[in-house]
Amino acid sequence: MPIFHKISLRPEVENYLKQSFMNEEVVSASSKQEAERRFEALLIHLAHPPSFTTVRVNTHLASVEHVRGLLLNELEKQFSGSSVPVLQHPALPDVLLIPVTGPRRNIEKQQCEVIVGAQCGNAVLRGAHVYVPGIVSASKFMKAGDVISVYSDIKGKCKKGAKEFDGTKVFLGNGVSELSRKDIFNGIPDLKGIGIRMTEPIYLSPSFDNVLPSYLFLQNLPSAVVAHVLNPQPGEKILDLCAAPGGKTTHIAALMQDQGEVIALDKILNKVEKLKQNASLLGLHSIRAFCFDATKAVKLDMIDGTEGTPPFLPESFDRILLDAPCSGMGQRPNMACTWTLKEVTSYQPLQRKLLNVAVQLLKPGGVLVYSTCTVTLAENEEQVAWALKTFPCLQLQPQEPQIGGEGMVGAGLSPEQLKQLQRFDPSVVPLQDMDTDCLGDAKREDMIWLANKDCIGFFIAKFLKCKSTEEKVSRK
Numbered sequence: 001m002p003i004f005h006k007i008s009l010r011p012e013v014e015n016y017l018k019q020s021f022m023n024e025e026v027v028s029a030s031s032k033q034e035a036e037r038r039f040e041a042l043l044i045h046l047a048h049p050p051s052f053t054t055v056r057v058n059t060h061l062a063s064v065e066h067v068r069g070l071l072l073n074e075l076e077k078q079f080s081g082s083s084v085p086v087l088q089h090p091a092l093p094d095v096l097l098i099p100v101t102g103p104r105r106n107i108e109k110q111q112c113e114v115i116v117g118a119q120c121g122n123a124v125l126r127g128a129h130v131y132v133p134g135i136v137s138a139s140k141f142m143k144a145g146d147v148i149s150v151y152s153d154i155k156g157k158c159k160k161g162a163k164e165f166d167g168t169k170v171f172l173g174n175g176v177s178e179l180s181r182k183d184i185f186n187g188i189p190d191l192k193g194i195g196i197r198m199t200e201p202i203y204l205s206p207s208f209d210n211v212l213p214s215y216l217f218l219q220n221l222p223s224a225v226v227a228h229v230l231n232p233q234p235g236e237k238i239l240d241l242c243a244a245p246g247g248k249t250t251h252i253a254a255l256m257q258d259q260g261e262v263i264a265l266d267k268i269l270n271k272v273e274k275l276k277q278n279a280s281l282l283g284l285h286s287i288r289a290f291c292f293d294a295t296k297a298v299k300l301d302m303i304d305g306t307e308g309t310p311p312f313l314p315e316s317f318d319r320i321l322l323d324a325p326c327s328g329m330g331q332r333p334n335m336a337c338t339w340t341l342k343e344v345t346s347y348q349p350l351q352r353k354l355l356n357v358a359v360q361l362l363k364p365g366g367v368l369v370y371s372t373c374t375v376t377l378a379e380n381e382e383q384v385a386w387a388l389k390t391f392p393c394l395q396l397q398p399q400e401p402q403i404g405g406e407g408m409v410g411a412g413l414s415p416e417q418l419k420q421l422q423r424f425d426p427s428v429v430p431l432q433d434m435d436t437d438c439l440g441d442a443k444r445e446d447m448i449w450l451a452n453k454d455c456i457g458f459f460i461a462k463f464l465k466c467k468s469t470e471e472k473v474s475r476k
Contacts, residue, residue, distance in 0.1 A: 004044075004335060007337060009336075010338070012340075013341050016341055016344065017375070020377040020410065026408065029409060044431065045332065045427055046332055047332075047335045048333050049100055050100070050220070050332055051454040052100060052447075052450070053127065053206055053208075054095060055071070055216045058214065058254055059094050060282065061282065062215050068088065070212055071212065084099070097451045100205045101203070101434050102201075102202055102203035104200070104435075107171075107174060108174075109171065109174075112148040112149070113149050113151060114130065114142070114149070115138075115158045115165045116130055116136060116150060120135075120152070121172055122333050125172065127203075128207065129194045130150060130197075131194055132179070132195040136162070137153075137158050137159070137160075137165050144177055144180050148174065149173075150174065151165075151169035151171055151172060152170045153169055154335045155168045173198055174201075175199050177196055217278075217282070222371075222404065222455055224251065225404070225422070226371050226460060227255055229422075229462055230252065231319075232318075234256050234259035235259055236256065237317050238263070239297075239316075240264045240320075241265055241358060244266035244272060245274045245278060246264065246274070246279060248323055250287070253284040254282070258283075258285055261286055262286050264289040265289075265297060266292075267291065267292060267294070288308070295353045297310050297357050312361055314360045315363045315468065320358045320366070320367075321371070322368065324355075324371070326372040326373060326379050328373055328374055331373055332455075344376070347374075352383070355383065363465070364466070365466075366465050367464060370461045371458065372459050373456060373458050375425065375459075379459075380421075380459040381413055381423075384407070391469070393467045393468070395463065397464050399421075404424040404458065404459075405422070405425060406423065407421035407459075408423055421460065424457060426453065426455060429450065429453040
């Protein structure tokens with residue numbers, strides 16, 4: 001049984017998603033009842049965390065086995081000597097999997113309460129402590145050192161600084177307050193440290209705050225698949241069009257053994273700075289990051305400008321990753337999304353602009369990987385169908401490794417084309433209750449299977465550019 005209700009969405013957004021997941025082709029392939037059951041299961045899964053925390057080892061600085069040993073020692077400290085398995089993924093050799101235990105249903109709720117915002121609540125479910133900016137409300141007499149119960153205000157109705165809240169709230173577990181109520185709401189302005197140290201969370205996930213920061217990168221499993229599908233080679237010139245905060249960028253550089261050039265673009269300056277910090281922390285020198293609007297990344301004339309900086313001449317890159325801005329409807333856990341239908345559907349035109357740029361910048365014979373962390377048909381399979389129709393030079397390619405399921409019907413793609421896509425859909429597996437006893441009894445292959453299935457919602461397509469798009473160049 002799920003411990004939370006399904007993700008809270010605006011009615012028009014839920015109806016929009018339902019139309020995709022119950023389109024005519026889906027219903028005829030199974031049944032209306034089965035399609036509806038799968039859709040409801042998806043909404044419930046989205047409100048819960050994945051069954052595993054996934055970390056990627058920075059193989060540029062250390063071996064996977066060495067880092068795994070360091071991580072086992074760290075987890076033993078975090079879990080007070082309890083043994084927690086750390087599995088190396090068989091198809092993703094630089095990925096380690098740590099099971100998430102829970103939900104724990106016997107935690108005693110306390111009289112003293114703290115209410116946090118929905119985003120903070122999502123982070124707590126994945127192992128984070130409660131930081132002061134996430135606290136919305138605290139009980140009247142809360143003091144530092146008090147054991148308190150933490151709840152998430154999933155509807156966004158609690159007023160900042162309130163002393164009690166009777167609206168819709170979801171229990172996240174218990175913790176110890178580092179500060180008093182007065183410190184939080186009337187104390188030092190812009191306080192950003194830990195406000196509540198979680199001691200009995202509903203879901204027990206390891207914390208990765210400053211844990212082996214040069215060796216590990218916290219990354220969802222499908223996100224770690226992407227760079228392997230791109231398959232960058234040492235010495236190549238690679239473009240990551242929408243790169244921040246740099247998880248996939250740094251993965252690409254590590255797979256290239258930091259040999260070659262990885263150009264990373266993002267239009268938000270502080271995100272680019274964070275990307276540069278991550279690259280430096282991981283000891284990677286092949287990455288060059290620019291604050292630049294990727295929709296304008298093609299140089300429109302041949303006049304010499306600043307060489308090596310955006311915009312770039314057409315057909316300049318061996319491989320391109322377009323991890324596109326998207327509605328993010330596959331992220332987990334996500335107990336509530338307040339987005340309007342207009343916001344959810346606003347990404348398709350931007351994604352098409354970026355695909356157009358990517359095709360122009362890719363060399364003939366080059367590889368383009370398109371990915372999103374959403375589950376909508378419009379941002380995934382429909383975009384693939386549009387790209388194949390719009391750019392005859394593109395051919396859909398099989399992916400390696402193939403861990404996700406095939407694409408969803410309803411966008412006019414053939415069965416063969418759907419098999420070449422990867423759609424990660426957590427609704428294909430029942431929600432799991434995981435405790436230390438079942439971990440001890442579980443077979444390794446069963447745990448890997450569960451990690452592959454019970455992850456975030458995600459989508460990957462891989463294209464080969466089979467001929468030049470530069471007509472003038474091809475005529476010469």
